[in-house]
Amino acid sequence: MDRTLEFGGKQIEPDVRRLSDMREVIYDIDWLKSAPDEILYYMYRDLAMSRQDRSIILDHGLRYDITVIPPGRLGSEYVKTAGHYHPEIGNTGMTYPEVYEVLHGTAHYLLQRCDEGRIVDVVLIEAHEGDKVIIPPNYGHVTINPSNKELKMANWVSRNFSSIYEPYKKCGGAAYFELAGGKMVRNGRCDHQPDLRYLKPSNIGKVGFAKGREMYGLVRDIEKLGYLNSPGEYQWLWDEVLSDKNRVNAPIL
Known part of the structure; x- marks a missing residue:
């Protein structure tokens, strides 16, 4: 299947992530023993719609990417x-x-923060088309496609x-691992797995987000x-993103 992406009038070929690149992080070890080395997702990096846009993006030390994750299972x-x-x-x-x-489909963003090698906070955010999700400083993250539709995100x-x-x-x-059906299973290979917090997406107008507007358009208001x-200047933003006032119930799949 041709996975060329047209962007800014150019044909962009993806970098790919294969199963063999991820063997260490798979839950279903028994399935992994005989699974074929398939491509799992596609990454289109450093995109710009025009030369002017590219110049603006470079001048501000930023990068715009698109990732496509087809639906599928890694065993269970x-x-x-x-x-x-x-x-x-x-x-x-x-x-x-x-x-x-999220440009298309549904995403689960699984965030975790460590303190001196110990995981101290784990957050799951369900996002749908048009939703924005900020990964705050000091959080690692995994993106999960929990649906039967292709996930396309920027x-x-x-x-x-x-x-x-x-x-x-x-x-x-x-x-945590998210199994088919939405069951969240603690990773016993980690030293500590705090209870999950479920939070809303970061659709925050102060930083230029609007539900109906793709955030690529921020190239025209890139100071946002x-x-x-410079995350140290935005403590108010991290407080808002991680606030318990954004708590929701576990996603219903």
């Missing part, structure tokens, strides 16, 4: 991304944040770092993405 588990953390910005005590938008992120995958591999995955490189 829903298909997901590998999971990663971001590095600390200097000696600020804060890692680089990120923001996602992200804005700083271009000044490389993602860190090793903590997820070392732990055998995230603090300043938190991606």
